[in-house]
Amino acid sequence: MRYAMAIDLDRCIGCRTCAVICKDHNAEPRGIWWNRVFVPGAPEYGTSVIVDGMPRMEFLPISCQHCENAPCQQVCPTGATYTDDTGTVLVDYEKCIGCRYCITACPYEVRQFNWSRPDGIEGDAGEYRWGYPADYRQDGRLVYTPVRPEGVVEKCTFCVQYTNEGGTPACCTGCPANARIFGDIDDPESDVSQYLEGKEYYVIGESHNTKPKVYYLPSTRGEGETR
Amino acid sequence: MSERTLQTGHGKWPVIVAAICIVLGCAAWIFQLSAGLLAGSGMSNTFAWGLMIAVFAFLVGFGAGSQFVASYIVLAKRNDLMPYVKVAQGIALAGAIGAGVAILIDLGHPLHIMAMLAGPNPTSALTWDMIALSAFIVIAIINVVAIARNSRLLRFWMVLGAIAAFALQLVEGLLFALMEARVWWHSVVMPIDFIVVAVVCGLAIAVIACALTKGDYNPDALHDLSFLLAVAIIVHIVLALVDLALVWFGGSAADAAAISALGSVWYLYVLELGLPIAAVFVLLLGKKDPIKSMFWGGGLTIAGMFFHRLMLLYPAFGSPTLFVTLSNEPSPAWALPASTGLYDHTGNAFELAQGYAPNVFEWVSMLLPLGIALAVFLIVTWFVGKMTHAQKETAARQAADADEGDVIIEDVEVVELTEKDASS
Secondary structure, X not given: OOEEEEEEOOOOOOXXXXXXHHHHHOOOOOOOOOOEEEOOOOOOOOOOEEEOOEEEOOOEEEOOOOOOOOHHHHHOOOOOEEEOOOOXXXXXXXXXXXXXXXXXXXXXXXXXXXXXXXXXXXXXXXXXXXXXXXXXXXXXXXXXXXXXXXXXXXXXXXXXXXXXXXXXXXXXXXXXXXXXXXXXXXXXXXXXXXXXXXXXXXXXXXXXXXXXXXXXXXXXXXXXXXX | OOHHHHHHHHOHHHHHHHHHHHHHHHHHHHHHHHHOHHHHOOOOOOOOOOHHHHHHHHHXXXXXXXXXXXXXXXXXXXXXXXXXXXXXXXXXXXXXHHHHHXXXXXXXXXXXXXXXXXXXXXXXXXXXXXXXXXXXXXHHHHHHHHHHOOOOOHXXXXXXXXXXXXXXXXXXXXXXXXXXXXXXXXXXXXHHHHHHHHHHHHHHHHHHHHHHOHHHOOHHHHHHHHHHHHHXXXXXXXXXXXXXXXXXXXXXXXXXXXXXHHHHOHHHHHHHHHHHHHHHHHHHHOOOOHHHHHHHHHHHHHHHHHHHHHOOOHHHHOOOOOEEOOOOXXXXXXXXXXXXXXXXXXXXOEEOOXXXXXXXXXXHHOHHHHHHHHHHHHHHHHHHHHXXXXXXXXXXXXXXXXHHHHHHHHHHHHHHHHHHHHHO
């Protein structure tokens, strides 16, 4: 079993709902974004870039690519970063020493460090404010906690607290255009396998030989205009 | 600040300096731990390693380099440089321990360090580094004791010391060179240059220390040290320029971004290369006052090596690592902004790259590893001096006892002879 995600760039409308819902469901502290969406080449978000004399605007969502050959896992000195049985790359917050070697190793720049004690997760009266409310452990490893320890690294978990219970990541659930499709890439009947079947797709940062499990379906927008 | 300096009663100032450094450094580190690295440093997600990593690489270079120098003097039987061996060995141990402290200070969650001991990841270069540094420290301590006790196994331990120093620098180099995502580091030249830089650092501090205590060495020995340092610097400069050429002509968008980042801190790069080059001229051409040349040459080299370590960081972190094109058309490769992790301070949630300037807490916390290194060096020189002094006293006492023994034997012989005479 290997969880994977397909992102159809033709469907992505650049609304950044995936980034926000991810932040909400995973109680990401201020300043931390597991998901980001940008227009390649554009100086400002939502503006176009001129290629071959034609304006082009393509939205590209980026989060952890859950690489099979994950450089972050290779360099982690404590084994805090590991790949679970579903192929999801996770961080055990209780083993991370905060050396940030994984941040330097990740070519996708998706790893986030808690530079300060996260606050605002719980309200003034100690009430729950946002995010999945309880710690989530996998084989005893703390892979999600709504109140992050200071000085540890975090990143996308494919919403392990949901997917381990049969659900889908929040970004897939929340995407208004259904641009994200999640599932077991080894199961030909899964949503992601079915969606990718017969279609052209690619991975980003292929030169880094990380073997990502996030597959992008290229946009067809603007093809006619530039030819 | 040699053993001789300590023995002449001027040792209190180095002790006071070390104590002040440790206290101030500790205070700044505690602030960083309590307030978080966000307030306690100028780093961000895009510039994830800062001053302390530079200090770590700087100190470990002096540790390994001084071990190279100590091993060379002993194994090559350079009797003319022998007084420097104990100083070099002290610097070797001090540098390694200081480097270990620097890396510990830099950790975001040092309380989890037991996880590294309980379950180290064998594929991580940082694990190799922990093993190499620990082994080096153990062997350096054994070498200190061997020197202090004038051990007959000293040559054996010096061979092991040199091997440990070589392994340590190799691993340090690999720690950076294996980072495929960072074109500034991802070079086969990097581990080789780490070894050469260690030699440069070890010789630079040796040149300064020997210049300060010039009475202990003959001029030829000092000239040899200066010449060796100049050669090592030239080799390092060549390797650094090869590394630059590999990135300059790399041709990828990442290479171009790294060169652009280098250009933004060109003055640091000029200092990194210019100071050691100036040192070569001073060392080779300063014949009028060789001692002064050694002092300045060594000083310029050490300053240059500090900038060299800082420049490990700027081109590597000052440039993005992810470049993308349009998905369906040929297009330029563009960098994609990354989340900086900063919010209260700069307000820029996403940036292509983030500048870095160490803040005051980083500069002050840097005093902790430096102070501990100085303290270790003082302890080592005190220990070796005390042991050597004790050995001299023991030898003198044995000689005196031996003299008295001879007299007694003569007395006995006299007595025996007398008894024989009496019996006969």
